[in-house]
Amino acid sequence: MDRLLLEHRFRANLESIRAARKLVEQVTCSTIFEVTLGQKIVLCLSEIVTNIVRHSDPAASEISIQFRQECGSWILKVQDNGELFNTAAMTDALAPEFYQDDEGGRGIGLIQASCEDLKYVVDEYNRNCLILSWPINQQTERVKILLVEDSAPMRRLYREYLSPNYAVFMADNGSKALNVLENQEIDLVLSDINMPTMDGLSLRVELSRSPQNELIPFIFMTASEEQGLQARAASLGIDDYIAKPVSGPNLIQHIERVLQRTGQVIQRLTNRLDRKISESFIPDLPGRINHWNIAVGNRNTGIGGGDLLLHHSAENEAQVVLIDTMGHDETSKFYAYAYGGLITGLMRSNRVNQCQALLEQISAMAYSDDLLSKITLTGMVLNLAEKGNLMIASAAHPYPLIITRDKSRPVQVEGMLPGLLADIEFKPVNVVLRPGERIAFYTDGLFESAADNEARKLLENEITTAMRCTMDIPIDRAARLIMQKFDEVAGVPARDDTTLVLMEPDRIE
Amino acid sequence: MKFQQKIADCGDLIIELNGEFDALGCSEIRQVFKEVATQLSPMVVFLDLSAVSFLDSSGVGSMVFLFKCLREAGRSLVISGVHGQPRELLELLRIHKAIPIKLMEQ
DSSP, rough: EEEEEEEEEESSSSHHHHHHHHHHHHHHHHHHHHHHHHHHHHHHHHHHHHHHHHHOOOOSSSEEEEEEEEEEEEEEEEHHHHHHHHGGGGOOOOOOOGOOTTTOOHHHHHEEESSSEEEEEEEEOOOEEEEEEEEEOGGSSSOOOEESSSSSSHHHHHHHTTTTTSEEEESSSHHHHHHHHSSSSSSSEEHHHHSSSSSHHHHHHHHHHTTTTTTTEEEEEEEEOOOOOHHEEEEEEEEEEEESSSSSSHHHHHHHHOOOOHHHHHHHHHHHHHHHGGGGOOOOSSETTTEEEEEEEEOOSSSOEEEEEEEEEETTTEEEEEEEEOOSHHHHHHHHHHHHHHHHHHHHSSSSSSSHHOOOOOOOOHHOOTGGGGGEEEEEEEEEEEEEEEEEEEOOOOOOEEESSSSSEEEEOOOOOOTTTOOOOOOOOEEOOOOOOOEEETTTTTHOOOHHHHHHHHHHHHHHHHHHHHTTTTTTHHHHHHHHHHHHHHOOSSSEEEEEEEEEESSSO | OOEEEEOTTTTEEEEEEEEEHHHHHHHHHHHHHHHHHHSSOOOEEEEEEEEEEEHHHHHHHHEEEEHHHHTTTOOOEEEESOOOHHHHHHHTTTGTTTEEEEEEOO
């Protein structure tokens, strides 16, 4: 699933590069689960643009950056109009002598060490163009376990046990564990008790003082037979206690039991809230709007995420908005509701607006409003006119697909994440659907609700095949069958909130 | 980048930095580092990075510059309080092989 997330052009000076770096940081924080990967991307950007500003002679006056998700990779593209690079200097290895001078490091070695692939080309306007890429981590969806254990052989052994099922992060004492937790979202902590520097009990106490970390499930494991230790550990509000030695299957059983129990508690709390609020926001549209037939499919995880589907029609025009609020916990749902209220108000107070104008209003609110700026969203606005005419504007949303019986092709409509800058402009794309064609637009869960890259490819392939194979049956049934295929391949319940909208122009028209 | 200088009870100088230690941050702190480097005392200078949220090679270069000046004068530099991304970067560059790093006490 390809999409643009950020596009920004700025003057080549130190103040502007700091602002640009913060933009990239904002984007990576909201789109990349793995914090250290986001930090690497931000660091690479900082090194490149600082290098351009400081060393380019003749100097660059302008730098453009683009950050996107493409073919299973995160891509950062940096272009500048300064002196063309000396490519021979770019082979420097990461070496201590690199930093011999005052602030003199050109950072090339650091960039090479921090990205998976680095390409340099001179673009068609004779500008430097650096393209950096990082693979989208297959483990992003796996349960992340932090293993805290001071004995290196034991760490290796437990990692062996755990790594087939979980993403395993490691620390050899409590202090280092806190550092990992500062940089990485963790789903469960598995900690030894007796360790140097900071023991497991102190680690547990520290975590319970931190509002961000106090609810992370916590398991102690220890070989100590000290009287009272278990009671002291239990008094710290832990989820389980394992006596060492422990076998692999036994360890996994303990972890799964704790995760299941925690999941059930969160689910019960969320359900209570959801029943009251969510029902009024279940993404849906009427089966017909003006000259269009429409069908919607939706799956909901019950926790986190939040898809919004809104519409407004007047005379011969109508507007449909699809929003995906991004987030890792149930609070993102709250923001989805807040946006729902705002967008409904914007749509009703206007006549049917240009699609890009509505996105620009949403983006301006996302930028300036204290509450709404706390969450990242992607969105798409479609203006539905007669005779299969559509105008579409997108803000970092996956490309819609035009489907025929034989193939599906993406509509390359792009725009950056809303709310990153005060005055983002979105470029609309005009699409005309011919008889026998449908358009599908969706939130990213449709193709991304899978455990790894291979499963994602399979899911995307199966769903687009189902879209083509259902072209000859009524659109509402087609949407149902496609979502059935989604359940079959992605599993139930879905890993992410997912909304699919199918539309076709009225054939009688 | 903001900074504050303090003298510890033992006489060591503590420079607390606050902000982003990038090229712009370096330009804001350069004069302070030069002044500290040319003084004759104290013998030990602590660079407290507890409130530094971002570090890149410009910041590292600037610290290495200070470290070298102090070393030539028989003085020493200790980095303290570093955490998060700055700590990751210092570890990647193995800076602790040259400059002692004192991690935050919990």
